[in-house]
Amino acid sequence: MLEIKNLHARIAESGTEIIRGLNLTVKAGEVAAIMGPNGSGKSTLSYILAGRDDYEVTEGDILYNGESILEMDPAERAAKGLFLAFQYPMEIPGVATMEFLKVAMNSQRKARGEEPLKVPEFIKRVKDAAGTLEMDFNMLKRPVNVGFSGGEKKRAEILQMKLLEPKLCVLDETDSGLDIDALKIVSDGVNALRSPDRAIIVITHYQRLLDHIVPDTVHVLYKGQVIKSGDKSLALELEENGYAGIIEEAA
Numbered sequence: 001m002l003e004i005k006n007l008h009a010r011i012a013e014s015g016t017e018i019i020r021g022l023n024l025t026v027k028a029g030e031v032a033a034i035m036g037p038n039g040s041g042k043s044t045l046s047y048i049l050a051g052r053d054d055y056e057v058t059e060g061d062i063l064y065n066g067e068s069i070l071e072m073d074p075a076e077r078a079a080k081g082l083f084l085a086f087q088y089p090m091e092i093p094g095v096a097t098m099e100f101l102k103v104a105m106n107s108q109r110k111a112r113g114e115e116p117l118k119v120p121e122f123i124k125r126v127k128d129a130a131g132t133l134e135m136d137f138n139m140l141k142r143p144v145n146v147g148f149s150g151g152e153k154k155r156a157e158i159l160q161m162k163l164l165e166p167k168l169c170v171l172d173e174t175d176s177g178l179d180i181d182a183l184k185i186v187s188d189g190v191n192a193l194r195s196p197d198r199a200i201i202v203i204t205h206y207q208r209l210l211d212h213i214v215p216d217t218v219h220v221l222y223k224g225q226v227i228k229s230g231d232k233s234l235a236l237e238l239e240e241n242g243y244a245g246i247i248e249e250a251a
């Protein structure tokens, strides 16, 4: 489903190369974890997947279902089923969360050739999804993420993901800012999205999240490259021994 080949990318403004020859394949149905120390390029990778224009790809390719996405703008990527939950979700003052969800869901439906949702059906879906995430429905009348706590923002992201039914989900540090109970709820929300025709990439630097969202594959990112891949036991090994051993091994 996702194939990243020898990707090199830099910050557009300064020209600093952050991603330095990254290779990664994620299959449909798979939950892949990307781990790595701070500053290794994990968030940068998620921004590049989203298509943010402050990063430039200088070499390599990103194929989604065999098709390069490099020339697609963020909206096209989203229409094709790519969904990203950022480490620091954006606040959108002046736009009520409900309104935002309606526009997002209906434009996704349009891209799939489906009719817009009728209002009662839309509200029912949002209520159901918010309920499973134990979110207060009234919160959704407030502007997107404005004044939400860290944990509420993460839940709001998972809510969007549930409602938009994307094919490839990338979750950047979804666990940061969550207490244990919220972590459980958010993880359950992600697990409920596991499906044979969907791939989920979970970016985290702690093993803790992976106790709840058990990955099929684990990839270690360091200095803009995947330096080691394995199964879930790799995450446990990292928890025990830290990154130093693997970094040394790769050097």
Ligand SMILES: Nc1ncnc2c1ncn2[C@@H]1O[C@H](COP(=O)(O)OP(=O)(O)O)[C@@H](O)[C@H]1O
Residues within 6 Å of the ligand: 011, 018, 036, 037, 038, 039, 040, 041, 042, 043, 044, 045
């Ligand atoms: N816009 C930017 N300007 C300057 N440096 C950046 C920018 N984006 C990322 N970096 C640098 O790139 C490196 C990778 O950052 P990041 O992708 O956030 O790492 P991670 O998410 O793995 O902690 C860091 O050294 C960071 O300081």
Ligand SMILES: [Mg+2]
Residues within 6 Å of the ligand: 042, 043, 044, 087, 172, 173
């Ligand atoms: Mg990060």
